[in-house]
Amino acid sequence: MITWMQRHKRWLVITIWISTIAFVGAGFVGWGSYEYGNSSGSVAVVGDRKVSVEEYQREYSSLYGQYSRMYGNQFNQEMAKKIGLPEAAINLAIQKNLILSYADDLGLNVTNEDIAKELVQMPAFIKDGKFDKELYIRVLSQNATTAVQYEKSLKRDLLLQKVESLFNLNPSAIEVTNLSKLLFAQDEVSIKVLDPKSIAIEINDTILRNYWKTNKIKYMSTNIYRLAISKVPLEMIIPTEDELQEHYSKFKTDYKKEDGKIKTIEEAKDDMIKVLSLKSTKRDALKKYLALKKDEEKFDATTTIFENELPFSPENIEEVKNSTVGVVLKPFEATDGFTIVKLIEKQAPKPLSFDMAKDMVKADYLDIKRSEKINSLAKEAMENFEGENLGFITRTSVNKIKGLDTNEAYAFLNKLFVSKEKQGKIEVAGKVVLYKITASKLATDTTKEEESVKDILLKLQKAELMSNLVKNLENRYEVTSSLDHKE
Structure with missing residues (x-):
């Protein structure tokens, strides 16, 4: 990329x-x-x-x-x-x-x-x-x-x-018409779609394990972290009406509806209670953080976890990744409360076991074998090509392409109409489309397309x-x- x-x-x-x-x-x-x-x-x-x-x-x-x-x-x-x-x-x-x-x-x-x-x-x-x-x-x-x-x-x-x-600039009508006829030219095309997912591949644990042994270096874990963790659950509080009114007066612009209008105090009540509860719980979390930092309390548990499985927000994951062993990090906020973390040990990536890598190994093995098989089938089919004749098609003939979804059909047509070969293959989303162009002709009536073509031509000329x-x-x-x- x-x-x-x-x-x-x-x-x-x-x-x-x-x-x-x-x-x-x-x-x-x-x-x-x-x-x-x-x-x-x-x-x-x-x-x-x-x-x-x-x-x-x-x-x-x-x-x-x-x-x-x-x-x-x-x-x-x-x-x-x-x-x-x-x-x-x-x-x-x-x-x-x-x-x-x-x-x-x-x-x-x-x-x-x-x-x-x-x-x-x-x-x-x-x-x-x-x-x-x-x-x-x-x-x-x-x-x-x-x-x-x-x-x-x-x-x-x-x-x-x-x-x-x-x-x-103002391109002439003739320029626009001629370009439109060229852009929306029609080809008579026959195609054959080969879908790798339809190809059966022999597969079992022995085959996959042998492939894994040969390609272990491809299947590495992410960094591994040993963490000490303590949680401070969110404790919902029931503020007084005066406390809600005071909070609403200061922060009412934070409480907006989907249309951008500010909620009334009644409409914002549940949101405010959650915010105030989070603030109250955060005070408790900071007290616990200081006690853990001074070693006056012990962490609830320790866990070993891969980096890609860390259950924190992206910002907090970055904090863990950049932290120093032994340092207690300030409380992480989550919807259910706060989490306090200390990094005990950081290990470099290591090869995954067969059981942990099995799904990735299976996917890679199937991709490779299907690709080999489909290329072989494509070569055979091209030597004596027999496909479905679509008649004359244009760049917009998406509905005529069977075996491809809308996006795949668009991609195929875009590639087809810039291809210099009358016969060949085009790969789209893992599928292989064999094609043969038997005739071509310029578009005749391009009235509907000419306005968009004129706009494109203007931009190209100006650029x-x-x-x-x-x-x-x-x-x-x-x-x-x-x-x-x-x-």
Whole structure:
């Protein structure tokens, strides 16, 4: 996955800043691998413009968010560093400042009126159908920024848009029609789907054990922790009405319904009782923590557990992983109370026994044998191909592909229509689809598709123009970067 991400990082960098506009609500992530001092410093100089740390941080956060949305919890700071996201972020900030320097030379400017017009249209700042200044300040505060910083950033984005608007194109109707006919061309195709799950493989414990003995190094445990553990169960309390009223007065904004409206005190009562009970139980847990730390009490039990089975939140697992033997960790909060942990011993990964690794061994063995068998079957079938004739199909003929689900069919069709071979095989989600193209023809009526094709064509043309502009501006303005002097 890292390799794929590295290949596609440049695509993200080229496209993210096109049609950009400031966005509030996502918050910032950590700022990568480089230390630049305080936020008033600069990370690069482009012509007469200084690229601030704040600009760099914003671009890093934007790129990080793109990958996070693509890969979810798999993506983290370590992966970001491996694929060079900090370098990509500063390059993106430099590209934007090249464009901004060009805007300066053209005499383009963004007025306070331009900024105001943009602000009053932003949904994040709208309340009861109109711009709300108090909401504006509060949202910015929640995102760790100020009106001055935000409007400065917004001004940069609007200026970028003004330059971008100079390169608006309007492809001709003939260009759009011809491209549509090409994109939605039709092929007459015959296919045969080979599903490895339908292939029977001889398997028993003797076969699996022999495979495990040969491949033991593949089946290692995670780190092993020996822990001392004490639990402090959640004790529900019944607060007085005065205590509930006092708590609600201070923290009522924490109790919201799904539509964002604040709950009434009666609607929030059960939630408040749980919060107050947790606070009370936490005081008890801290007392027990201090007693355990001073060795005035003994832990309830000891346990040995693999890292991937630690029954804590991700943050608390990190605490255990980074802790020192003998140190008592502060109480971990859970829905049922608090847990106090002390690391007694940490062991390195070791080979799993056959019984522990059996399920993984079985899955790997079946994958290998099925793959060998299906490749052999595919080779035989291709020599004297006989498949189901689907007739003429397009990229959207998902319902015609039997033996594949909707996503698999989309994947197959996308690969088929970029293939240069008239006959071959395409792998989709472990399945092998043998195909033979017997005839091809351009699409005839593409009226419905032409609007989306025009939009794609506009974006491609604009991206190419802006990319070429940046290359030319790199020769026009002197660029120096802090990264040039860092390891």
